[in-house]
Amino acid sequence: MSNILRQQIERIVSLTDEEYAFVLSHFTSKKFKKHQIIIREGEYVHNDYFLLSGLMKSSHINPEGREHIIQFAMQDWWITDPQAYHNETKATLQVDCLEDSETLFITLENREKLCREMQKMEYFFRKKTTAGYIALQRRILCLISSTAKERYENLLTQYPGLFQRVPKSLIASYLGVTRETLSRLANNN
Amino acid sequence: MSNILRQQIERIVSLTDEEYAFVLSHFTSKKFKKHQIIIREGEYVHNDYFLLSGLMKSSHINPEGREHIIQFAMQDWWITDPQAYHNETKATLQVDCLEDSETLFITLENREKLCREMQKMEYFFRKKTTAGYIALQRRILCLISSTAKERYENLLTQYPGLFQRVPKSLIASYLGVTRETLSRLANNN
Incomplete structure (x- = not known):
């Protein structure tokens, strides 16, 4: 290993x-x-x-x-x-x-x-x-210039498989959005 | 030099x-x-x-x-x-x-x-x-966890003298806040 x-x-x-x-x-x-x-x-x-x-x-x-x-x-x-x-x-x-x-x-x-x-x-x-x-x-550029939707999509690209492995509340915490906003982003994707 | x-x-x-x-x-x-x-x-x-x-x-x-x-x-x-x-x-x-x-x-x-x-x-x-x-x-931690006021104070510490040298609109753009928010922060300081 x-x-x-x-x-x-x-x-x-x-x-x-x-x-x-x-x-x-x-x-x-x-x-x-x-x-x-x-x-x-x-x-x-x-x-x-x-x-x-x-x-x-x-x-x-x-x-x-x-x-x-x-x-x-x-x-x-x-x-x-x-x-x-x-x-x-x-x-x-x-x-x-x-x-x-x-x-x-x-x-x-x-x-x-x-x-x-x-x-x-x-x-x-x-x-x-x-x-x-x-x-x-x-990531700084993303934080200062992107919408929550763009940040969510970047995260999907950067950490494939992450969404199956961690609770949604942690994804929301990383993105700096609420759980509710995250659900909306995930459903629109 | x-x-x-x-x-x-x-x-x-x-x-x-x-x-x-x-x-x-x-x-x-x-x-x-x-x-x-x-x-x-x-x-x-x-x-x-x-x-x-x-x-x-x-x-x-x-x-x-x-x-x-x-x-x-x-x-x-x-x-x-x-x-x-x-x-x-x-x-x-x-x-x-x-x-x-x-x-x-x-x-x-x-x-x-x-x-x-x-x-x-x-x-x-x-x-x-x-x-x-x-x-x-x-800076990432500051962006995801701080208030605009804390970000403003960090900037003052990191770049002393900057405020005398650049237009307020650029400071606002760095902080990701509006000109109006920046004026409020600067006046409260």
Whole structure:
């Protein structure tokens, strides 16, 4: 199953078996149960998680207890609180499991060591982060310029299969619309 | 003035004079006039611009001609259409000058060459992109969870001095609020 990680890396740089074994030695595998909280607001964030299977979300819970979903992650996606992880500060987001999930995680220390010792991996993480930056900029444009219907259609494209796997209330929270608006969008589609 | 670039790089990695001269040899300097369009929708995007002075914005103009501002850039900021630049596709954004501006720009080819030949610069761009990713994620959170008043206050913090330099209509466009709402926010502050 850890081949999923190799496949992702090799879409950007090619690796020998020895190189991949070296990369993998910087990761730890860990399984989580549905509903388990991986990252809690206010705690330090040591790991960036690569999903081998399952489904997670990251969200911000405001003082009134209202949840705003930042991201879903399924197989082949990375998830953490990036600000807390990279800056070694306390989490402002929560990450939890919507399904039983298998992960490979990497600490910041191991990530930096890997990048230092293997420029191919520094290249990989640079390209991967650039792609993430572009995706977030598209999402911002979508948030400031699109109708709820366009946002809904973008989500369908970005996360195929998601609608069968998570409650409608979470989809509505990600889109920033009410349950009622979401039902209307889904029925018109 | 190109020392501004060196200062930014050296906040992340230290450089000898020879190394900085090598870095700088990958950049070209170019000046632009107020109102000049640097990147046009539908054209290929060859350069990423580092601002030495002046003020620019990037925006998306929808089919009805309505402008949505993605980003402002002032001294020490980078600006381009990142999707078009990194993926070598046609621009979907426009970048133009709100003031006369002096820049150092780098082509994608030179950026990749520099990263390949000097791992310090690959490290610099990886860290810089990670910081940009984190900033965009904060902006998304702000867009999906904050009130217009909170967004206004964030903007004041992120771009000090901006309010004295650009028309109120552009601030409103960045925040996704009407001119009237903006006036109310500014007066209550």
